[in-house]
Amino acid sequence: GENVGLHLPTLSVQEGDNSIINCAYSNSASDYFIWYKQESGKGPQFIIDIRSNMDKRQGQRVTVLLNKTVKHLSLQIAATQPGDSAVYFCAENMNSDYKLSFGAGTTVTVRA
């Protein structure tokens, strides 16, 4: 389930495989980025964040990579599970600005 560099609206992943979700952000002045997971009928759930002075950050089963040169953000999910099926959004924020700008979202479907 890898589609490095390309944002796709949907991603189908075999259970147990690794997933990579890509996002291109728009504002070169953005200095803070967040990945959210949204399940049906629920609000976005915080997954992981990264500040612009870093290029990689790891959480539990997730890793966020930031490439400021090409304004690209990715979320890697290790050993994808059925509970990972959801829509994933990236969001960018400038520290002096208190609003988040969201990407279009990627719907991840995990196949058993």
Place this chain on the structure above:
Amino acid sequence: KAGVTQTPRYLIKTRGQQVTLSCSPISGHRSVSWYQQTPGQGLQFLFEYFSETQRNKGNFPGRFSGRQFSNSRSEMNVSTLELGDSALYLCASRGDYEQYFGPGTRLTVT
């Protein structure tokens, strides 16, 4: 800590009516933001409040307004409802950097 709560969870209104939505942030958080989510436009920022003051506003008409109380609870109001206002309205509570969202209020305008 309790999460962000929003009331009501579901609402049906008629065109021309007005509506008030409520949000209680995470305890200790002083910043509350509101977002509108629709299938066509995605998640869009409405406004943000901090210590009862609006700090930032998105690109929405004046029919959309909000306020924040001294206990950090916030309300948003939409007047003269239009069909296009049907959406999921999300409230987010912010500590230092991270924003945590509530479950949203699903507004349907008929």
